[in-house]
Amino acid sequence: MNFVKRAAFSLGARRGKTSLLLGILLVVCTLLLGGFLLRDTTTRQEAEAQRRIGVxxxxxxxxxxxxxxxxxxxxxxxxxxxxxxxxxxxxxxxxxxxSNLPKPGRPEGDSxxxxxxxxxxxxxxxxxxxxxxxxxxxxxxxxxxxxxxxxxxxxxxxxxxxxxxxxxxxxxxxxxxxxxxxxxxxxxxxxxxxxxxxxxxxxxxxxxxxxxxxxxxxxxxxxxxxxxxxxxxxxxxxxxxxxxxxxxxxxxxxxxxxxxxxxDKAYRDQVLPLQRVGTFTTALVWLITLSGAVILTLIVTMTIRDRRDELGMLLALGEKKWKLIGQHTVEVAAVLLPALALAALAGQSLAHHAGTMLLVREQHSVTAGQNPADQNPTVSDIRMDIGDLGKVAAIGLGIALVATAVPGIGILRLHPRSILTDTE
Missing domain, CATH: 2.40.40.20 (Barwin-like endoglucanases)
Structure with missing residues (x-):
């Protein structure tokens, strides 16, 4: 049986862990997509505000x-x-x-x-x-x-x-x-x-x-x-x-x-909050990427440790080590596809609400002391295209490769007999 079919059977047999993996990938993809959409939107709004407001x-x-x-x-x-x-x-x-009022120092009517x-x-x-x-x-x-x-x-x-x-x-x-x-x-x-x-x-x-x-x-x-x-x-x-x-x-x-x-008051009131939101979003995208890679690496590591007997028997039967790594990669990538589809539905709404809250906070800090009724900031014109989904898919696939390669190297360095007899 090739490793792709084994990956499909493995996902079906381990529904609990598959659901956990799907949930984590869904959160990561949604946050990444929302971050990309929010960053692109604030960049467009910043350019428009600079053109319209200026200094x-x-x-x-x-x-x-x-x-x-x-x-x-x-x-x-x-x-x-x-x-x-x-x-x-x-x-x-x-x-x-x-003026309808009399001029000072003169009688009314002689103004x-x-x-x-x-x-x-x-x-x-x-x-x-x-x-x-x-x-x-x-x-x-x-x-x-x-x-x-x-x-x-x-x-x-x-x-x-x-x-x-x-x-x-x-x-x-x-x-x-x-x-x-x-x-x-x-x-x-x-x-x-x-x-x-x-x-x-x-x-x-x-x-x-x-x-x-x-x-x-x-x-x-x-x-x-x-x-x-x-x-x-x-x-x-x-x-x-x-x-x-x-x-x-x-x-x-x-x-x-x-x-x-x-x-530059109008500029500071409207452009600087957008710049701060864009900077925060860029940092957030990097943080989500690193955090997602670490979390998935830990989960895949625990999964591989639970499947040590399976790995040992497959290696003993002559299965190539790269195919075992490929099987785990396919499993994560297969779960990534539905997670990306679900993220596409939720990412745009998340970007709008999160962006508006961030913009309200940043604009409040810039315009402290002004009448809040005069401020109604919002992040609008959020557009999602195939390029945004492509970036999220590429990052998700990169996370999947890292999450399977790093723990897989340590296990596959062992001899099949060592895997089957090691109880650690």
Whole structure:
């Protein structure tokens, strides 16, 4: 009888130990598959979070010019950038949104309302502004401003200012130069709504969020607002890339001619927990592999010791030693197949629940002190393909080989007569 048939009969005759072996292999395969799925998923989510969130770097300085901003923006580490040019415009004939409270020091009704102007902001990409990226301001009509609007005379106005002046998307609004000598018409590209409430005390119209107007920086420069942005915001993938951007900024602006601020809070809140879960999962896969090999080696060793008489008789009958090792390997490999099939059913669910719990723990440690109601982390988009099953099958087969070869070497070094007469 060949060793493959003997392996089949042996598994059927020893149902208890076969079930024990199946249970252990099922646990090992399920944990391995869950670990691989979780690691691959966190890697994908980390890459997506880096692309979507990134890190904001704000550069300020007297030497900061539009040309310097464009040069830094062309750096390979920069995904998007946004120069911010601020000023006040007092266009004639454009009523402003004003505070309903009296101006301090003046009788009510004599508050000099309307004497201030619009707060104009020259930008490149409205989506990079903090108010819009956090959802505090949202586009309710039309569209936001993008780099495609670079030199176009278009503006983004608030809903309250648009309502006060009966402005709609496609309409025009006048903007004046800082000295008031020049006026130009800008087309309304979009209308936004700001969720912030007005201050509880009187403020000048230009300080009200309703009077914030956004236009392309190049168009405002042409109107006379200058070519030196107040600041520039650059979005990069990770904090590690900030050092390279800082080096380039120092080369352009001088070592002490600028201020370099890194805002990586959103990155730390969402990307770092994913990185920690991925690192933990990688270590867990190695631990499971080693533990599984050790446990199976011990079980196979005990099984072989219980079958010493069988081994002795087979060797006495002239059976090759490698066939005996092959028989035990086939037995473990045969049990591995149903264990792998069952693990495929449970691994995906295990990866989802375990990953979510780990991510909650890691994100809680990163965002300690914040409102937990604002955090709803989850590991989603878990995909299982034939490659994942192949890796688990390969590791399982490797464990089976180690678990049978290591104890088999010690037994098969003995003479058949020694095996039959040794009672240890």
């Amino acid at each position: 904001d770097v704000t550069v300020r300085g007297a030497k900061l010019t539009s040309h310097a901003v464009d040069t830094l923006g062309s750096s390979p580490v920069v995904q998007r950038y946004n120069p911010v040019l601020r000023g006040v415009s007092k266009p004639p004939g454009l009523p402003l949104v004003t 000099d309302r309307g004497q201030d102007g619009l707060a104009v902001n020259g930008i490149r990409d409205s989506g990079m502004l903090l108010d819009f990226s956090t959802g505090r301001s949202t586009i309710v009509a039309g569209r936001g401003l993008t780099s495609q609007d670079n030199a176009r005379k278009v503006v983004l106005v608030s809903r309250r200012l648009a309502a006060k002046n009966h402005l709609k998307v496609g309409g025009t609004v006048p903007l004046a130069s800082p000295d008031g000598r020049h006026t130009d018409s800008f087309t309304v590209a979009g209308v936004y709504e700001d969720s912030r409430q007005d201050p509880p005390q009187w403020v000048a119209p230009s300080e009200l969020s309703a009077n914030q107007v956004y236009a392309p920086a190049a168009a405002l420069s042409a109107l006379g607002f200058g070519t030196r942005p107040d600041e520039a915001v650059f979005k990069i993938r990770s904090p590690e890339q900030a050092r390279q951007l800082h080096t380039e900024a120092a080369r352009l602006l001088g070592t002490d001619g600028f201020r370099f601020d890194i805002n």
